[in-house]
Amino acid sequence: MTEQEAQEFATLEAEQEETAAETASQTTQKEKQETKAATGNQQALALKTVGNRPVSGGKLQIFGTFRTMGGDRPILASHLDVVETFRTMGGERPIFAAELPTVGNFYSSGSRPIGASKLKISENYSNFGNRPIASNQIDDPTMLMGYID
Known part of the structure; x- marks a missing residue:
């Protein structure tokens, strides 16, 4: 083996070692990207990152999980x-307490609240699909036009 061949062989060997070291480094970095479970919460999930974007910082408080066709999904503490809850095809859905003023219920695909507002309804067109249509007459057009550039 000539001196030049020996040097080429040594260079090739060094390049292979560098490639192996880079692969090991990338694997270590990938493992570091996995977030750890939130401390103190036994039900917390360890989530991974997608590329360089975290799915979660791991500090979410998980109340529990529920099973869907797509797999288990977390329920976050809030x-x-x-x-109250109601059952739909998607499962149990929560009804949250709110201070939204309502004047009644509308029954279409279930009971839906009718919010109280100062909206003026045009009597001529109120039966379009049994849904109200607001009038084009507005109280203060000058104030609203101030928002247009």
Whole structure:
């Protein structure tokens, strides 16, 4: 083996070692991207990252999970007050306490609240699919035009 061949062989060997080291480094970085479970919460999920974007920081408070056709989905703890639930094809759905003023219910695909507002309804067109249509007459057009550039 000539000196030149020996040097080429040594260079090739060094390149292979560098490639192996880079692969190991990338694997380590990928493992570091996995977030750890939130401390102190036994039901917290360890979530991964997608590319360089985290799916979660791992500090979410998980209340529980529910099973769907797509797999288990987390239920996050929240400060919202659940006053009731109702069952749909998608499963149990919460009804949260709110201070939204209502004047009645509309029954289309289930009971839906009718919110109280100052909207003026045009009597001529109120039966279009039994849905109200607001009048084009507005109270203060000058104020609203101030928002247009």
